[in-house]
Amino acid sequence: MSAKFNNSGSTQSNRASGKSGSSRQNPSARRSRRRSKSPAAPLFAKLQSMTNSKLRRRSESPGQGTPEPGHKKPLYWRWWPWVLLGLGVGVVGSGVYAYRTVQAVDQKLPDTGNILTFVRDGTMTIKAADGTILQQLGPATRDKLTFDQIPPQLIEAFLAAEDQDFYEHNGIDYQSIARAVIANVSAGELVEGGSTITQQLARIVFLSQERSFQRKLREALLAQKIERDLDKQQILEYYLNLVYLGSSAYGVADAAWVYFSKTADQLTLSEMAMIAGMAPAPSVYSPLVDPVAAEQRRNVVLARMLDSEFITQAEMDAAIATPLTVNPSIPKRLYSEIPYFTSYIQQQLPLLIPEEELKVGGLTVETTVNLEWQRIAQNTVRNAIANYGPGQNFEQAALVCIDPRNGEIRALVGGDDFAESQFNRATQAQRQPGSTFKTFVYTAVIASGSSPYKSYVDAKFVVDGYEPQNYSRGYRGSVSIRDALVSSINIVAVKALIDVGFDPVIRMASNMGIKSELLPTYSLALGASEVNLLELTSAYGTLATQGNYAEPHGVVRVINRSGEVIYESEVEPKRVVDETSAAIMTWMLQGVVQNGTGARAQLGRPVAGKTGTSEERRDLWFVGYTPQLVTGVWLGNDDSRPTYGASSTAARTWRDFMGTIVQWLPVQEFPELPRLEGRRGSIEADPVRPGRVSASSARNNDNNDDEGGDRTERRSEPSRRERSRSNEEEEKTEDLRERLRDSGDSGDSGGDSAPAPAAPPEAAAPEPAPAAEPAPPEPLPPVVVPTEPVSEPAPPPEAAAE
Structure with a gap:
């Protein structure tokens, strides 16, 4: 078979079958004519032209010669235009679907004004084997601080630990997400998260802790909506009053009392950094659970504060040199008739359920204790x-x-x-x-x-x-x-x-x-x-x-x-x-x-x-x-x-x-x-x-x-x-x-x-x-x-x- 390629890329094939003048049209030519009847004909023509141009260059290159009679083009040359078309249709379709999904989710987002009236109470109810309520946990102090009552260095500690670009983003920090991905891949484990403070606030007030694409999408959209409806100062105020910091401490006022028996304005720089460092994983970084891990995390937060120019080198060195001494106090609202048992239950929960569920609260814990026997044991x-x-x-x-x-x-x-x-x-x-x-x-x-x-x-x-x-x-x-x-x-x-x-x-x-x-x-x-x-x-x-x-x-x-x-x-x-x-x-x-x-x-x-x-x-x-x-x-x-x-x-x-x-x-x-x-x-x-x-x-x-x-x-x-x-x-x-x-x-x-x-x-x-x-x-x-x-x-x- 001999093949000639014209400038337009069309191919004419003359085949001799032993009889002069007898010929048969090339199958590819027939397919080309069929395609020309469809609306996509110009696109196919252009793709076919590109294909034929590449084939012509190959045939004209040294050592290639002309195609042998009866030679067929490779299968992938015949099908790849269809693949490209499929990919294009998929991209367009996915874009349309994503747009409609975002619109649908956005229309169902809750009113961000609910943040202003959200009260975190009844975070946990612990029950005996017979259903008797043993303890109802809530905020440890019920103290709610205004933005002006929160020490500036405590705010800076949380910004350094959780969201260094808080004042630059609109609810989602793409650079932070990229940094987290790189850090996690480099470490081979999850060492850093990409959620902003605004996203965390959305999760605390509105969302469940399920791990799904739908929830992450709602979280991102809700964070952007919160940024549109509230100013940065309001977001920080409500976040710092609601964030879970372990040991039934919800918010920085609770944490100051539970860990140091102080009010928030009495905290030292070292103590502020420790409290801020617990936010990602209170059960891991709590000084009551692991003092060494708590101190290491505090030092990381202090280094980030220095990097963000919130503190000087001298302040960081002095804070790191300060021994991490806790002076825990019983949360003011955590009375229990059988405190040793209920405290044991609280210590066990982080081992049984995701920490995100503890952060949200509202849990009911059914236990094995026989309340009457427990009373007898305490008296004994x-x-x-x-x-x-x-x-x-x-x-x-x-x-x-x-x-x-x-x-x-x-x-x-x-x-x-x-x-x-x-x-x-x-x-x-x-x-x-x-x-x-x-x-x-x-x-x-x-x-x-x-x-x-x-x-x-x-x-x-x-x-x-x-x-x-x-x-x-x-x-x-x-x-x-x-x-x-x-x-x-x-x-x-x-x-x-x-x-x-x-x-x-x-x-x-x-x-x-x-x-x-x-x-x-x-x-x-x-x-x-x-x-x-x-x-x-x-x-x-x-x-x-x-x-x-x-x-x-x-x-x-x-x-x-x-x-x-x-x-x-x-x-x-x-x-x-x-x-x-x-x-x-x-x-x-x-x-x-x-x-x-x-x-x-x-x-x-x-x-x-x-x-x-x-x-x-x-x-x-x-x-x-x-x-x-x-x-x-x-x-x-x-x-x-x-x-x-x-x-x-x-x-x-x-x-x-x-x-x-x-x-x-x-x-x-x-x-x-x-x-x-x-x-x-x-x-x-x-x-x-x-x-x-x-x-x-x-x-x-x-x-x-x-x-x-x-x-x-x-x-x-x-x-x-x-x-x-x-x-x-x-x-x-x-x-x-x-x-x-x-x-x-x-x-x-x-x-x-x-x-x-x-x-x-x-x-x-x-x-x-x-x-x-x-x-x-x-x-x-x-x-x-x-x-x-x-x-x-x-x-x-x-x-x-x-």
Whole structure:
């Protein structure tokens, strides 16, 4: 085929088919004629001309020659005009659609005059499980400032932090959006937003917090409308009175009071920068949540103020050098009958719902608390401090009650008086749990396949330079782990830990609910690693439900101001301990209450639990459970001063609370002790190999155990602090320990076999290898106690000197 191209780009093709004069029209020519009949013919002609011109240039270029006869143009050369046409139509259509959408949204925008009458009240309602209103939150102070009452530097701090071009834009700052995109892409995460102060005001007053194109469009259009209807001064005034700044502070007046106990005009430059810095994410930059992050954010705001020439270099340096010291005050309108619980709920909300929803407010929070039980818990804590505190030298207490079947917190008390101290000792205090941690050691041992009658030699024992010591300073010879738990013998607990291994014990505790960091040291068995009361109580609840863990929680669901459910708890119990091992552990812990260190927790119904005491009695614990409820009690001092008490005081406090609560509950039995013959372990032991643990790790964190017949471990190599003491000081310390120790639990208060006589030190076996397991005797019958005891249950024979 030969092809000729004329100036207009038309193509004439003559084809020879073996007969002279016979020819056939080019298909492209026929298509061109058909197109000429349509209104778009001129456009097609021009496109075809451009195509043919390119083809002609290719054919005339060196080495190209003329097209071969029968050669067809590539497919993309024939279709790309259609693609261009489609794109053009799409662009035009999209423009028309966008214009109509903007017009439709613009017509439905609310009246911006509503900003002038907007009152931010009723920002949150917290309800008990039965629907009783526990707390209605609103602006913390109700103080509304005029523009002239707001310090100029505070305004400048917000402009530097949130909208540096506020006075230049008309509601939307395209340069700010571009900067935010570049910053976020460079950082690989969301580090900067592009919303102006006007857009934020529109969102606060008029819009929901849904993340959609429609909402963003409405926000942008509404911001422009606000800019047309209000002046810049009005916009700033209303924004600074409505912006959410965390801890129920809505507006700068609230924030000044909540964080610094000041009015806005009393704030320093450093404090102003900190408040302005919280606006993007109050739960992240609050000094009450993360002081380090708050200080870093303050410094960023100060640098931006310098960049905007709001302050001098000297002012910035002075403000940065100023320590960030908060002086929080209870919001004036945040009264709650049960403040420790409601404050805990407020702290949890940023973890459950988007912060934007908190900023808007109007939320209804439905919780798990039983208000009547909570009142009883608060009275119990106050009575314990008043009745036992002065004589035993402790000033604080905490109590947590959980339904272990679903993880719902029924009562939570974090201290004596919330007005004096908002520190929640149930959720925020990290303390050494003492002997209560032995439960996790023995749960791992039982789950690995061991019998509760497995015996260890209770004798002098040193491993990797570490020497655990029983509270009684004596030894009992061969002791089963069941008896060792009942009488809380330290040496056996450490040997059991070595046998089963650090990792299995730490995994077991973590799976059961301990979320704090646990260190792989020998003293782990005696409660050296710190935990909080909420997680410890929840972990014991795992045994109450035959090995099923349900995460503790206080919020059932959250409803926004539009009536939509934006959060609903979906806690599903998860099996973390095999049922047989859980039943064995419950049986062993029943022995602690029936015959051991927890005797003062008896209720006249099935109860299992464990006492615990940390070094020098700084922390006194009892955690116990029935089949329906698990409750934990802690007694001590915030400054960790030693007490003169014993964990039996915590057990009495537990009984004071639970003895009242169980009146609402039917008596339920724990599962029977399963058959022990032929059991197989559900986890693998990973024994510790002595000699591979460093001396520093072995000697980490000495702590006392509870008065149940044990004393905290003693190190064979003294620390630097101990080496610095004189011999006289050492003698005084040992004498004080002897006088303070509770001799009552040093003897065997019951068990499956009579206690063996104490082995002399020279006869002790230093290696942790267990003795042969004796044949299991018959389980002990439960101790029968009257339902309403007139007096306290008698302690074990040797425990009378508590």
